[in-house]
Each structure stands twice: as structure tokens, then as C-alpha cells.
Amino acid sequence: MITSAKNEKIKALRKLHKKKGRTETGSFLVEGSHLVEEARKSDWTILEIIAQDSVDLPKWCEELPLTFVTEQVFQQISQTKSPQGIAAVVEMKEATVDLENHLLLLDGIQDPGNLGTMIRTADAAGFGGIILGSGTVDLYNDKVVRATQGSLFHIPIKNGHLEAEIEQLKENEYTVWATSLQNAQNYGDSNKDNKVALIVGNEGAGVQQVLQEKADKIVKIPIYGEAESLNVSIAAGILMYYIKG
Incomplete structure (x- = not known):
């Protein structure tokens, strides 16, 4: 004692x-x-x-x-x-993501609650893993861990350099989707590809331009009311369930 x-x-x-x-x-x-x-x-x-x-x-x-x-x-x-x-x-454990399933790539997510919620949602949506890019909050931050509600232990998550990861994913026949409010098509107008790597970005700045340029599709979620944008974890959830559906 x-x-x-x-x-x-x-x-x-x-x-x-x-x-x-x-x-x-x-x-x-x-x-x-x-x-x-x-x-x-x-x-x-x-x-x-x-x-x-x-x-x-x-x-x-x-x-x-x-x-x-x-x-x-x-x-x-x-x-x-x-x-x-x-x-x-x-x-701690560095996981290996499932390269036969859809993946979520996170570019500079800074809010622990957002990260934890996206991990939980990716687990629920049956995604094959998550890759955390530079600038993303620490996976093992206590607020992140609590927000995952245990999904941290059930979906593979690894850290990676997203530019290099995207190149490797394309070699593995992934179609890369990046989110943006500019020069983007409504996600519902996009064909559902067999293997999608979905990139969502920083709460303020969005997905880096260099990553958008590497993407195969730029997608957005239409805004019907007066809000300027959706919370990133909500947006990621909508898109993951569309991709998986």
C-alpha cells in the first residue's frame, strides 16, 4: 500500500x-x-x-x-x-495497418477530443487503420485515450510521413481522397473506390496543399445552412461511412 x-x-x-x-x-x-x-x-x-x-x-x-x-x-x-x-x-505499440481496407490519414489534427472521436468512428466504420501525420496531437494523450472509448486498442494506428505514405498507398492501388472547401466536388458525386485513403486536415488550416496535390480526388461535404464548415471529426465520420457503405 x-x-x-x-x-x-x-x-x-x-x-x-x-x-x-x-x-x-x-x-x-x-x-x-x-x-x-x-x-x-x-x-x-x-x-x-x-x-x-x-x-x-x-x-x-x-x-x-x-x-x-x-x-x-x-x-x-x-x-x-x-x-x-x-x-x-x-x-505502447506501433501497429501495421490493413492494406486491404480503407484507411484514414490525419494531417495535423490538434484537438485531443477530435482525434479520439475519429479513432472511435474509424473503428465503428470498419476502417483498416489510421495513419497520423506530423503535427497531430500525441496518440497517448489522456484526453485522446479517453475519447477513443477503447477503440485505440481495436484499430491499427501508426505514425507516418504522409507524403511518403501516400506514394506507398498508391502503389498498393489506393485511391486517395483529400478534403477541402475549395476546388472540390461533393462527396456524394464521387464513385466509391475499392480502397480509399481518406485525408482530413488540421482544424484551422485543413489538408496541406502538398497533400491535396497528391490526392486523386478533392471532396467536400455541402453546407446547406449558415455554418462555414463542419467539425473535422463530424466530417470524417460522414465521409468514412459513405466510403464504407
């Missing part, structure tokens, strides 16, 4: 709140019974369970390294307003 937030293990766990600490250890924190259970059901490796002393744990937790802490100490580890008293340290 750890009773002090000054304990070295607790200090090490708190370092996982920052990208630097996650990168140095190759691990990240997931918090809450649902996310911990989703990690367990996947092929990701749980390194350790951290639990508040008063919490009832599933039986399987006893099979893993298990550390108990007081409620006050758990609050030092937690990054949520109402902690559930269970967290896990999970080993």
Missing part, C-alpha cells in the same frame, strides 16, 4: 502525464474500469494495475503486477475529475 504521493513509483506514474515521460518509458496510463477492461481484451500488454485500496477489482487483475494506493494518492495519479480508482500502465 502506497500512502505518500512522494513515493518514487507515484512520481514515475505522474511523469506519464507528459509526452516526454511516455516516450522515455514506452508506456502510457489508461484510467477507469472500461478502458482498463478494453486494454485487457485486446492484444496490448498491460504492465501494471494501479488501484485505490477501497475499489473492488476484477479477478483477472490478480494475474498482473498490482499496486494499491490510498484515495489521496490515486488522485495524484488520476487526470479525471471523478476517478474510478483503477488505472493501468500499458505498453
Whole structure:
């Protein structure tokens, strides 16, 4: 039982709140019974369970390294307003995307909620994977992890240089779609291709021009009201379900 937030293990766990600490250890924190259970059901490796002393744990937790802490100490580890008293340290994993299925490419997505939502939606839509381009928020940011609702553990996600990735995908017979509000056709007027790599871009700037130039199609979602544009995660969801349908 750890009773002090000054304990070295607790200090090490708190370092996982920052990208630097996650990168140095190759691990990240997931918090809450649902996310911990989703990690367990996947092929990701749980390194350790951290639990508040008063919490009832599933039986399987006893099979893993298990550390108990007081409620006050758990609050030092937690990054949520109402902690559930269970967290896990999970080993990072670089995935291999499914090159026989549609893919989502993300160019400079900065909002953690948007990234997490798109991961969850791509999982729900049955996409074969996600490639994160430079400038995209860290996959293991706690807000991203929570917003995925566990889909992080169920769809392959990797980091990549999107210009090079697009070239390789074209060699693998992908049709590349990029989103833009300018010089674009309505997505509903586009034929559904066998294998689509869909690029969506930064919340403010959109998809980089250099990536648009590499795309086979530039598509947009028509706006019928007064809004200037759609939230990027909403737009990605509409397009992924159209492509998959």
C-alpha cells in the first residue's frame, strides 16, 4: 500500500502525464474500469494495475503486477475529475495497418477530443487503420485515450510521413481522397473506390496543399445552412461511412 504521493513509483506514474515521460518509458496510463477492461481484451500488454485500496477489482487483475494506493494518492495519479480508482500502465505499440481496407490519414489534427472521436468512428466504420501525420496531437494523450472509448486498442494506428505514405498507398492501388472547401466536388458525386485513403486536415488550416496535390480526388461535404464548415471529426465520420457503405 502506497500512502505518500512522494513515493518514487507515484512520481514515475505522474511523469506519464507528459509526452516526454511516455516516450522515455514506452508506456502510457489508461484510467477507469472500461478502458482498463478494453486494454485487457485486446492484444496490448498491460504492465501494471494501479488501484485505490477501497475499489473492488476484477479477478483477472490478480494475474498482473498490482499496486494499491490510498484515495489521496490515486488522485495524484488520476487526470479525471471523478476517478474510478483503477488505472493501468500499458505498453505502447506501433501497429501495421490493413492494406486491404480503407484507411484514414490525419494531417495535423490538434484537438485531443477530435482525434479520439475519429479513432472511435474509424473503428465503428470498419476502417483498416489510421495513419497520423506530423503535427497531430500525441496518440497517448489522456484526453485522446479517453475519447477513443477503447477503440485505440481495436484499430491499427501508426505514425507516418504522409507524403511518403501516400506514394506507398498508391502503389498498393489506393485511391486517395483529400478534403477541402475549395476546388472540390461533393462527396456524394464521387464513385466509391475499392480502397480509399481518406485525408482530413488540421482544424484551422485543413489538408496541406502538398497533400491535396497528391490526392486523386478533392471532396467536400455541402453546407446547406449558415455554418462555414463542419467539425473535422463530424466530417470524417460522414465521409468514412459513405466510403464504407
